[in-house]
Amino acid sequence: MLKEKLKSYIDAKVPIIYVNTYDDNEVEEEVLEVTGRRKVWEWNQMYGLMNRKEIEKKEVFYVHETINGDYTLEQCLKLGVIEKEFYRKVIMIKDIASYLENPEIVALFKNACLQIETGELDTVFVFISSILKVPKELEKYITVLQEEYLTEEEIKKEILDFIQENSIGNVYDKTLEQMSLAFKGLSILEIDTILSLAFSQEGELNDSALRLVMEQKKQMIQKAGILEMVSCEEEMKDIGGLESLKRWIGNKAQVLKHMKEAESFGVELPKGVLIAGIPGCGKSLNAKASAKLMGVPLLKLDMGRVMGKYVGESESNMRRAIALAEAISPCVLWVDELEKAFAGIGGNGGGAEVTTRLFGQFLTWMQEKKSAVFVVATANDIMKLPPELMRKGRFDEIFYVQLPRAEERKKIFEIHIKKRRPQDLEKIDFTRLVDKTEGYSGADIEGVVKEGIENAFINGKSEVSTQDILKAIESTHSLKEIMGESISKMEKEYKNRKFKNAS
Ligand code: ATP
Secondary structure: OHHHHHHHHHHOOOOEEEEEOOOHHHHHHHHHHHOOOOEEEEEEOOOEEEEHHHHHOOOOOOOOOOOOOOOOHHHHHHHHHHOOOOOOEEEEEEOOHHHHHOHHHHHHHHHHHHHHHHOOOOEEEEEEEOOOOOOHHHHHHEEEEEOOOOOHHHHHHHHHHHHHHOOOOOOOHHHHHHHHHHOOOOOHHHHHHHHHHHHHHHOOOOHHHHHHHHHHHHHHHHHHOOEEEEOOOOOHHHOOOOHHHHHHHHHHHHHHHOHHHHHHHOOOOOOEEEEEEOOOOOHHHHHHHHHHHHOOOEEEEOHHHHOOOOOOHHHHHHHHHHHHHHHHOOEEEEEOOHHHHOOOOOOOOHHHHHHHHHHHHHHHHHHHOOOOEEEEEEEOOHHHOOHHHHOEOOEOEEEEEOOOOHHHHHHHHHHHHHHHOHHHHHHOOHHHHHHOOOOOOHHHHHHHHHHHHHHHHHOOOOOOOHHHHHHHHHOOOOHHHHHHHHHHHHHHHHHHOOOEEOO
């Protein structure tokens, strides 16, 4: 697909094709394959300007007597454009991003583009970089090509080729299936690197290689910088209360786990859920436990990282994040602090305009989404959320999480004491703890349990008693005491908007 687009853009003489990718080599090969009779020159930081076809023959040969490795990009542009050395050539430029901050270089490119437009210069520039920076001055001359992700079938073929090339013996079908799924969202280069690493460490491709694959994949997604792959140890049983929300997620998990059967039965793929509510009451916990229950990776979208400073950078980052999530699907995409992500929508000024556009992009994607990306969006302050987000068709359901009621507090105490001091559980008087913690959040409760245990240890006790935890409660303030007014305001708002109670 990328190759076809590259070919059609080069044939159409687009002045600058900006390929936003991590896989330089793959793109280079594709450029060389589609350029036809045009010569391909490459400029990179290390060698300066080179004739690309000659490099293929492993003879580093500089195209012109005077063109040698010392040439800077600036010098090359002057030589190529002013002296017309770039005529009828495709000029590949790698690691371009930082150079596009230099006004002189931008001006030289602009001059070249103007000449290309008038037909004075017959050149196509191909920028290859993992970072997308489109200077305003070059915006109208640049066509951006995003990296495309491999399908499961293509990945499987890649693994089978690797197996054959390395004469690896038996690989179980199940391992092959799991690997193809685990590699979703990675480029050919990344897949090959991980396979080589797994093979050199394990000597075969087995279940332990699969663990290495997951670990490496996590790192690669991390490096891409927009999505974070979060490990989730938390399970639904680690969440005290919120029964209605947990039941609802459980049902959606059933559908996602049996996607093919569900779809052929006429069930629609779930889009996702918005969980709103005051801090520390289990929203993030639910995002993590959902992924665990569904048995899929949890990807966290960090809006801070999506926002870029160049024209179109934020939108492109958002597109990449969505494309990566779709490529990795089935997965849970967790958008934390949604209200912060889209703060300033509808406002004036460049920043607000970008946010509004990003928000529109996100909404359209949610509305039209057909992939198995289950979105869990969490928000503290729904009053700051744009109403469009709450319309039907975006999320399947919107839940609000309140401060835990008495029976929920009991469960939260049980969970946190059992996690740390299971041997003391029987002797604890939960009724007293529950009575003294009206207005405490789940995080508050976890806090007093931790403090009670620590105090018992410092005081040289051999076990933790109700009294130790009660003391910790006395020395803290509940969330309701701290932010009482805004909590009641928010609860009123949830009820007005007819959100579902998570409890
Ligand atoms: P924030 O909006 O501040 O991110 P949150 O609602 O996402 O808050 P969590 O991160 O889920 O809160 O909760 C913080 C910690 O408090 C959790 O790691 C967990 O240990 C504890 N906690 C909160 N609610 C519960 C609960 N219902 N059951 C068990 N533990 C809970």
